[in-house]
Amino acid sequence: MPEALKKLLWPLAALGVLLLFNTAMNPAFFSITISDGRLTGSLVDVLDRATPVILLALGMTLVIATAGVDLSVGAVMAMAGSLAAMLLVDMQAHLSAVIVLTLGVCALAGLWNGVLVSIVGIQPIVATLILMVAGRGIAQLMTDGQIIPIDSSPGFAFLGGGTFLGLPFTITLAVSAVVLTIVVIRFTALGLFIESVGGNETASRYAGLSVRGVRLSVYTFTGLCAGLAGLIYASDITAADANYAGLYLELDAILAVVLGGTSLMGGRFYLAGSVVGALIIQTLNTTILMTEINGASVPVEYNLVIKALVVFVVCLLQSETVKQMIMRRRAVHD
Amino acid sequence: MPRVAEYELVELRGIVKTFPGVRALDGVDFTLRAGEVHALMGENGAGKSTLIKVLTGVYPRDGGTMTLDATEIHPRTPLDAQRLGIATVYQEVNLIPELTVAENLSIGREPRRLGLIDWGTVKRRGKEMMARLDLDLDVTLPVRSYSIALQQMVAIARAIDQEARVLVLDEPTSSLDAAECDQLFSVMYRLRDQGLGIVFVSHFLDQVYAVSDRLTVLRNGRLVGEFETSKLPRLELVSKMIGKDAEQVEAMDHAPKARPAGDHPVVAKATALSRRHAVSGVDLEVRGGEVLGLAGLLGSGRSETARLLFGIDTPDTGTIEINGQAVTTHNPRTAIRNRIAFTPEDRKDAGIIPDLSVRENIVLALQGRRGWLRRIPFHEQQALADQYIKALNIATPDADKPVGQLSGGNQQKVILGRWLAMQPRLLMLDEPTRGIDVGAKAEIEQLIAELCSEGMALLFISSELEEVARDSHRVIVLRDRKQVGELSGEDIRLDSIMSIIASGQEAAAHA
Numbered sequence: 001m002p003e004a005l006k007k008l009l010w011p012l013a014a015l016g017v018l019l020l021f022n023t024a025m026n027p028a029f030f031s032i033t034i035s036d037g038r039l040t041g042s043l044v045d046v047l048d049r050a051t052p053v054i055l056l057a058l059g060m061t062l063v064i065a066t067a068g069v070d071l072s073v074g075a076v077m078a079m080a081g082s083l084a085a086m087l088l089v090d091m092q093a094h095l096s097a098v099i100v101l102t103l104g105v106c107a108l109a110g111l112w113n114g115v116l117v118s119i120v121g122i123q124p125i126v127a128t129l130i131l132m133v134a135g136r137g138i139a140q141l142m143t144d145g146q147i148i149p150i151d152s153s154p155g156f157a158f159l160g161g162g163t164f165l166g167l168p169f170t171i172t173l174a175v176s177a178v179v180l181t182i183v184v185i186r187f188t189a190l191g192l193f194i195e196s197v198g199g200n201e202t203a204s205r206y207a208g209l210s211v212r213g214v215r216l217s218v219y220t221f222t223g224l225c226a227g228l229a230g231l232i233y234a235s236d237i238t239a240a241d242a243n244y245a246g247l248y249l250e251l252d253a254i255l256a257v258v259l260g261g262t263s264l265m266g267g268r269f270y271l272a273g274s275v276v277g278a279l280i281i282q283t284l285n286t287t288i289l290m291t292e293i294n295g296a297s298v299p300v301e302y303n304l305v306i307k308a309l310v311v312f313v314v315c316l317l318q319s320e321t322v323k324q325m326i327m328r329r330r331a332v333h334d
Numbered sequence: 335m336p337r338v339a340e341y342e343l344v345e346l347r348g349i350v351k352t353f354p355g356v357r358a359l360d361g362v363d364f365t366l367r368a369g370e371v372h373a374l375m376g377e378n379g380a381g382k383s384t385l386i387k388v389l390t391g392v393y394p395r396d397g398g399t400m401t402l403d404a405t406e407i408h409p410r411t412p413l414d415a416q417r418l419g420i421a422t423v424y425q426e427v428n429l430i431p432e433l434t435v436a437e438n439l440s441i442g443r444e445p446r447r448l449g450l451i452d453w454g455t456v457k458r459r460g461k462e463m464m465a466r467l468d469l470d471l472d473v474t475l476p477v478r479s480y481s482i483a484l485q486q487m488v489a490i491a492r493a494i495d496q497e498a499r500v501l502v503l504d505e506p507t508s509s510l511d512a513a514e515c516d517q518l519f520s521v522m523y524r525l526r527d528q529g530l531g532i533v534f535v536s537h538f539l540d541q542v543y544a545v546s547d548r549l550t551v552l553r554n555g556r557l558v559g560e561f562e563t564s565k566l567p568r569l570e571l572v573s574k575m576i577g578k579d580a581e582q583v584e585a586m587d588h589a590p591k592a593r594p595a596g597d598h599p600v601v602a603k604a605t606a607l608s609r610r611h612a613v614s615g616v617d618l619e620v621r622g623g624e625v626l627g628l629a630g631l632l633g634s635g636r637s638e639t640a641r642l643l644f645g646i647d648t649p650d651t652g653t654i655e656i657n658g659q660a661v662t663t664h665n666p667r668t669a670i671r672n673r674i675a676f677t678p679e680d681r682k683d684a685g686i687i688p689d690l691s692v693r694e695n696i697v698l699a700l701q702g703r704r705g706w707l708r709r710i711p712f713h714e715q716q717a718l719a720d721q722y723i724k725a726l727n728i729a730t731p732d733a734d735k736p737v738g739q740l741s742g743g744n745q746q747k748v749i750l751g752r753w754l755a756m757q758p759r760l761l762m763l764d765e766p767t768r769g770i771d772v773g774a775k776a777e778i779e780q781l782i783a784e785l786c787s788e789g790m791a792l793l794f795i796s797s798e799l800e801e802v803a804r805d806s807h808r809v810i811v812l813r814d815r816k817q818v819g820e821l822s823g824e825d826i827r828l829d830s831i832m833s834i835i836a837s838g839q840e841a842a843a844h845a
Contacts, residue, residue: 187709188706188709189704189707192697192709195687196694196698199687199689199690202683203684203686203687204698206666206684206685207698208666208671208703210667
């Protein structure tokens with residue numbers, strides 16, 4: 001079996017267990033109904049809500065594969081929302097111009113991270129921390145610290161709330177982004193270059209790769225992904241909320257990448273794994289919300305602890321050390 | 335020299351160790367006496383490492399007996415083995431560079447007083463431990479402030495503390511220069527005379543002959559034999575290791591040197607090349623169809639010269655011409671575009687991408703030159719990989735195996751394949767034969783001769799002067815970061831190179 005498929009087994013198994021748990025607790029979990037020409041149900045909901053984290057995880061996977069990390073994606077999401085609100089509401093700009101400009105600015109924000117990491121030589125965690133703080137600050141300045149409603153543009157509302165092919169439009173966006181990324185990465189030599197730089201930077205430079213170019217492009221791409229995620233989020237809530245848009249989502253994105261089997265040390269990466277990782281996280285969120293014990297739902301304050309526990313278990317299952325310990329135990333019993 | 339009465343300290347009989355699909359050790363015997371240096375010889379894959387790992391508790395044995403002082407032992411971890419008195423120092427020094435010598439020597443067994451670390455005792459004990467090796471150094475300085483050789487001594491001192499009876503040295507000399515080796519050897523003699531049994535693993539035949547009393551040869555997981563070093567001719571040893579007869583080895587050693595044809599153009603030329611703390615005033619040119627050797631001791635400026643030519647470092651002054659054109663911006667990418675290739679001496683840190691497959695490692699430089707958009711189609715990648723796996727005789731089950739899992743010699747061949755795939759005009763090899771087995775060494779030397787006869791220019795750097803002498807058409811001798819001599823044709827002999835290096839050292843001493 002190819003290595004990439006083998007790596008996908010554990011995350012898929014974890015996702016499967018979560019889904020089974022949901023059906024056990026709530027037999028209606030898998031049911032999908034049609035209302036207003038749109039499929040609705042928990043599964044559709046999970047896919048819809050997972051879109052921002054899937055987008056963030058795509059970029060994050062590539063950054064992590066170069067042995068870096070990007071903490072600023074949540075803040076860039078907030079920037080995207082605020083900028084779009086400013087352009088749409090205050091300046092009455094055309095929707096396509098708004099999208100292009102916003103994505104462009106977010107890509108530039110990513111490029112800024114790339115410059116700090118690959119040219120200035122700051123450690124990724126510190127370099128992107130700067131934009132994590134500054135980005136949200138800028139977003140708050142753009143909106144004067146207020147929540148700006150965006151209700152004038154039906155086109156904008158379609159991004160996060162529209163229906164396309166009977167499904168939320170976000171799903172089309174997410175699937176296209178994933179497919180496009182995988183195609184570009186794997187059908188060009190970029191994937192090889194990224195894995196090479198993450199696997200051994202010095203050797204990559206000596207082999208004639210542009211280490212700097214590779215780093216600049218992955219951080220820029222991550223900025224772009226965060227921009228799109230920010231637009232979707234703002235469209236979904238039909239407002240720019242600089243305080244809460246994308247808050248802590250960088251952590252979910254990193255978690256999705258790790259759950260998907262990509263090592264934080266860099267090197268080999270698994271885009272499909274990261275997508276499954278993002279789905280695990282969103283399913284978990286939904287699970288906690290929907291699970292009822294003795295007719296009462298789980299109190300909201302348990303959410304984070306339960307989430308941490310499940311993630312902990314999945315990480316344990318993926319750990320080589322734990323796998324070996326289980327194998328050894330089994331060998332002894334045999 | 336007063337020697338402790340020799341007796342059988344460690345006896346391994348019929349040791350068997352299997353891994354899935356491989357019988358790594360197949361009934362191997364090994365006897366270590368107290369007060370001897372015993373060399374363990376064999377090509378990569380012979381079973382040396384596995385035998386050592388069985389001895390030092392890294393692997394449990396699957397069969398056979400192992401006794402220490404006639405008592406059966408079953409070490410289960412390296413720590414376990416150490417408690418029994420079997421100490422090991424590996425190739426890579428395992429010390430914490432930022433901590434002081436004394437702290438490193440006491441890590442994990444800190445003397446305590448009232449629950450706190452007793453720093454006075456730490457220092458005193460550190461001093462005593464180094465004194466056992468007859469070394470007097472400031473134990474309050476951080477380990478990193480000492481040379482690799484001295485760091486290794488510290489590692490040895492740390493290992494043999496606590497009543498060690500056996501000391502295993504795995505490739506201890508691979509990063510030492512000649513003087514440092516002598517220093518290490520005198521420590522080994524001293525410990526031997528204190529009654530320790532020392533197992534010595536090295537790829538350097540000279541060192542094995544200089545330092546060992548007896549040697550055991552393994553091949554393909556089996557015992558070939560145990561010999562007294564002084565009674566085994568070198569050629570015979572090599573033939574036992576590689577399983578070829580002596581005539582073949584003789585032929586290998588004296589392969590006729592193809593003369594460089596005069597009409598090949600100059601590929602690279604350096605004039606008055608200088609860089610602070612690297613080299614000063616290097617003048618060289620290398621033509622197609624010739625091997626230019628760079629000889630000198632460690633730190634003489636050999637690698638530094640190659641790094642300047644490949645554009646890793648920028649010269650402060652001096653010029654580089656490639657194919658007759660002066661080079662202005664110089665970095666590895668432009669060098670590769672000019673079809674210059676370079677295999678660095680630190681294969682692990684600067685050569686291989688360990689997680690990537692053999693195929694990916696081989697196509698890397700070629701793909702890098704084509705750019706990210708024009709990906710080499712998979713079937714072409716596979717064909718390239720298969721071609722070089724075959725041509726260079728790379729031992730790997732398939733092209734998908736991660737390079738990090740191959741042996742050193744095969745990793746080196748993969749890097750060579752990477753460069754050959756882009757058909758370089760100049761191939762610079764920095765220590766291509768370091769740390770690899772005798773068979774692979776011979777193959778690489780043969781490859782150098784073949785490439786050269788096909789018209790490629792080669793720059794060859796090796797610490798083993800015999801290799802430089804044997805394989806080069808011209809040799810530039812470097813000393814203390816300066817170019818001090820050049821030899822060509824019949825003048826290239828080991829003694830002539832050594833006399834240039836040595837005479838300079840005398841001159842320096844008189845100055």
